[in-house]
Amino acid sequence: MxxxxxxxxxxxxxxxxxxxxxxxxxxxxxxxxxxxxRLKVLAAAxxxxxxxxxxxxxxxxxxxxxxxxxxxxxxxxxxxxVLTRFTAAFKALGFSVLFVHTNNEELEAEDIEILLxxxxxxxxxxxxTMSLNVAxxxxxxxxxxxxxxxxxxxxxxxxxxxxxLDAGRKVAxxxxxxxxxxxxxxxxxxxxxxxxxxxxGFFEVLExxxxxxxKYASNYTYEGGYQTALKAIRSGHVPAAFFVANDIMAxxxxxxxxxxxxxxxxxxxxxxxxxxxxxxxxxxxxxTWRQPVEKMIHFTTSYLMDEIAAYTxxxxxxxxxxxxxxRLTT
Amino acid sequence: MxxxxxxxxxxxxxxxxxxxxxxxxxxxxxxxxxxxxRLKVLAAAxxxxxxxxxxxxxxxxxxxxxxxxxxxxxxxxxxxxVLTRFTAAFKALGFSVLFVHTNNEELEAEDIEILLxxxxxxxxxxxxTMSLNVAxxxxxxxxxxxxxxxxxxxxxxxxxxxxxLDAGRKVAxxxxxxxxxxxxxxxxxxxxxxxxxxxxGFFEVLExxxxxxxKYASNYTYEGGYQTALKAIRSGHVPAAFFVANDIMAxxxxxxxxxxxxxxxxxxxxxxxxxxxxxxxxxxxxxTWRQPVEKMIHFTTSYLMDEIAAYTxxxxxxxxxxxxxxRLTT
DNA sequence: GTGAAATTTGCATACGTATGCAAAAAATGG
DNA sequence: CCATTTTTTGCATACGTATGCAAATTTCAC
Numbered sequence: 001m002x003x004x005x006x007x008x009x010x011x012x013x014x015x016x017x018x019x020x021x022x023x024x025x026x027x028x029x030x031x032x033x034x035x036x037x038r039l040k041v042l043a044a045a046x047x048x049x050x051x052x053x054x055x056x057x058x059x060x061x062x063x064x065x066x067x068x069x070x071x072x073x074x075x076x077x078x079x080x081x082v083l084t085r086f087t088a089a090f091k092a093l094g095f096s097v098l099f100v101h102t103n104n105e106e107l108e109a110e111d112i113e114i115l116l117x118x119x120x121x122x123x124x125x126x127x128x129t130m131s132l133n134v135a136x137x138x139x140x141x142x143x144x145x146x147x148x149x150x151x152x153x154x155x156x157x158x159x160x161x162x163x164x165l166d167a168g169r170k171v172a173x174x175x176x177x178x179x180x181x182x183x184x185x186x187x188x189x190x191x192x193x194x195x196x197x198x199x200x201g202f203f204e205v206l207e208x209x210x211x212x213x214x215k216y217a218s219n220y221t222y223e224g225g226y227q228t229a230l231k232a233i234r235s236g237h238v239p240a241a242f243f244v245a246n247d248i249m250a251x252x253x254x255x256x257x258x259x260x261x262x263x264x265x266x267x268x269x270x271x272x273x274x275x276x277x278x279x280x281x282x283x284x285x286x287x288t289w290r291q292p293v294e295k296m297i298h299f300t301t302s303y304l305m306d307e308i309a310a311y312t313x314x315x316x317x318x319x320x321x322x323x324x325x326x327r328l329t330t
Numbered sequence: 331m332x333x334x335x336x337x338x339x340x341x342x343x344x345x346x347x348x349x350x351x352x353x354x355x356x357x358x359x360x361x362x363x364x365x366x367x368r369l370k371v372l373a374a375a376x377x378x379x380x381x382x383x384x385x386x387x388x389x390x391x392x393x394x395x396x397x398x399x400x401x402x403x404x405x406x407x408x409x410x411x412v413l414t415r416f417t418a419a420f421k422a423l424g425f426s427v428l429f430v431h432t433n434n435e436e437l438e439a440e441d442i443e444i445l446l447x448x449x450x451x452x453x454x455x456x457x458x459t460m461s462l463n464v465a466x467x468x469x470x471x472x473x474x475x476x477x478x479x480x481x482x483x484x485x486x487x488x489x490x491x492x493x494x495l496d497a498g499r500k501v502a503x504x505x506x507x508x509x510x511x512x513x514x515x516x517x518x519x520x521x522x523x524x525x526x527x528x529x530x531g532f533f534e535v536l537e538x539x540x541x542x543x544x545k546y547a548s549n550y551t552y553e554g555g556y557q558t559a560l561k562a563i564r565s566g567h568v569p570a571a572f573f574v575a576n577d578i579m580a581x582x583x584x585x586x587x588x589x590x591x592x593x594x595x596x597x598x599x600x601x602x603x604x605x606x607x608x609x610x611x612x613x614x615x616x617x618t619w620r621q622p623v624e625k626m627i628h629f630t631t632s633y634l635m636d637e638i639a640a641y642t643x644x645x646x647x648x649x650x651x652x653x654x655x656x657r658l659t660t
Numbered sequence: 661g662t663g664a665a666a667t668t669t670g671c672a673t674a675c676g677t678a679t680g681c682a683a684a685a686a687a688t689g690g
Numbered sequence: 691c692c693a694t695t696t697t698t699t700g701c702a703t704a705c706g707t708a709t710g711c712a713a714a715t716t717t718c719a720c
Contacts, residue, residue, distance in 0.1 A: 008676055019700045024678055034698060054447045055385040056676035059705050075607065080410045087431040096444050099429040101417040114426050117384045222611060255613040277405065281552060283585040283613065338706055349670045354708055364668060386706035389675050667716065686697065
């Protein structure tokens with residue numbers, strides 16, 4: 001039964017015959033209330049349909065239960081998955097997600113201004129970077145910040161990602177075991193740490209074994225993978241294997257090769273990165289490197305929760321091991 | 331230059347040599363301030379790094395600039411697209427998006443309680459329904475609500491969707507023109523209005539022309555489309571065409587048929603629904619019905635903005651026409 | 661330059677909750 | 691049952707901003 005005006009703690013207090021403070025204490029975790037008044041308050045609250053006003057709360061405590069989640073490439077199916085899992089994880093922890101989308105590789109001040117205005121409890125920045133002075137604003141306001149799936153040049157922040165360097169190495173070794181003699185690496189956007197590191201580990205091994213390779217720069221999209229693969233075989237020479245910096249490009253690569261009549265895995269092999277759902281689809285059955293999403297999310301949320309409980313501003317670079325998922329393209 | 335404590339309007343006022351009210355007025359749209367003080371205030375604000383506290387604002391105005399966006403099936407690539415476009419649209423309007431994810435077809439009270447606690451300015455519910463008493467809570471709190479891509483049984487709410495009934499009819503007529511003699515319809519979750527209406531329009535035309543058809547129930551997932559297609563041709567009879575209730579299932583259908591050696595479009599035709607990005611991929615080139623996403627988003631946002639400006643609680647069922655996108659599977 | 665009108669400003673207060681402090685109540689010990 | 695400790699409660703105030711109202715300032719017409 002709602003009145004016309006919003007129900008406040010004062011209303012509940014009056015009905016329950018207690019003070020507003022007591023009502024507040026019932027809803028404030030860790031505050032002391034006797035069982036008797038708690039029951040009285042809850043009964044009255046239920047009757048009136050009372051719900052604590054989060055804004056008034058935040059105004060006092062100077063903190064919210066909102067996590068800012070900044071995403072860039074939602075066209076990559078890897079990220080919707082990340083988004084839903086984060087949302088589920090935070091819901092379980094009693095936090096909500098303020099979603100911010102950006103198209104720029106580097107976040108601008110305006111993109112994240114809203115997060116500061118809302119005084120979010122923590123921020124996750126996915127698949128993008130930001131200028132340091134913008135990032136420092138979070139530090140100044142003691143808002144914990146995690147870069148997810150991006151490693152930074154500086155040591156001043158906390159980042160969680162897959163161990164891309166090691167993954168690149170393992171992929172190379174796996175292909176060498178398969179007897180592959182020359183390779184192509186198709187990179188994602190070159191200004192991303194993910195692509196660079198995967199590449200570095202991969203090339204490192206190839207060079208040590210003196211395996212010839214070619215690198216093509218692409219952009220983390222299906223169309224990019226498709227066109228780049230076409231370009232790579234235009235000369236007529238088909239390499240023995242393609243390592244593609246993410247799955248969505250790898251699917252484009254597979255389709256381009258199929259369209260050109262190149263048999264996979266007989267004539268060439270393709271290996272992707274991420275292990276998105278589509279990699280397991282029957283028409284692709286893409287061998288890929290699985291990102292340990294659950295673990296990455298775990299490290300991210302637990303860092304944020306710790307920092308929200310007691311801010312230290314500590315930095316770090318967490319890298320979680322993934323695993324090779326072998327399917328039918330190798 | 332940030333102090334340790336958060337910068338308030340009072341600090342800015344002191345530095346600028348004006349009152350806190352004046353600072354407030356500078357940041358409050360539509361309030362009267364002289365150009366002189368505005369400049370003084372902005373200068374001082376910039377120097378101190380002032381940023382109005384959204385919570386204090388909301389506490390007074392009793393409204394926020396947050397839109398609650400409730401999503402269900404983010405595994406369907408149709409929705410990430412919707413999410414980013416909504417986010418972009420609202421950002422342009424000065425609103426932020428609180429993202430809520432649910433797995434249930436019917437939202438529970440707890441799913442949306444957070445939206446009430448945060449006193450969101452408006453709510454969009456995508457791809458899900460909710461019990462009426464939950465929905466009524468929004469009405470009681472005068473929070474505008476739009477069901478996106480779901481039509482309700484009752485007339486009490488506002489919904490925006492594609493004209494699914496008409497789309498079903500047009501698809502049927504298109505296939506008939508192609509000389510198709512018998513058909514299969516693969517439905518999505520049967521408790522969704524989208525699937526039911528597409529089906530109704532489709533069958534209506536077929537029945538009036540006395541074209542035989544079979545219906546298979548599936549679940550809006552790739553795997554569902556794949557398995558259902560296999561089941562449909564298990565008897566050995568391949569229908570002349572498949573109408574599949576969404577693209578992701580249609581892709582599964584295409585893959586299943588390919589895997590069984592059924593030639594598309596020669597031996598059978600497949601037509602999907604949504605026009606997700608993947609429908610245009612070279613290895614699929616799926617003919618499909620394009621949902622007019624931009625228009626749907628436009629109707630949703632403008633309804634919400636109107637209702638936020640002056641709440642009327644008016645209901646309605648907006649249905650926007652889509653269009654057939656002809657590719658290579660028909 | 662003067663008086664009236666129009667605009668701008670500051671003052672004071674309100675929004676709904678959390679919290680330190682002191683008073684009240686309950687629990688404990690003898 | 692009383693004295694003491696512990697727990698619970700209410701009071702009063704603070705959080706940072708918006709806004710009605712009256713005072714102060716500016717604008718305008720003559």
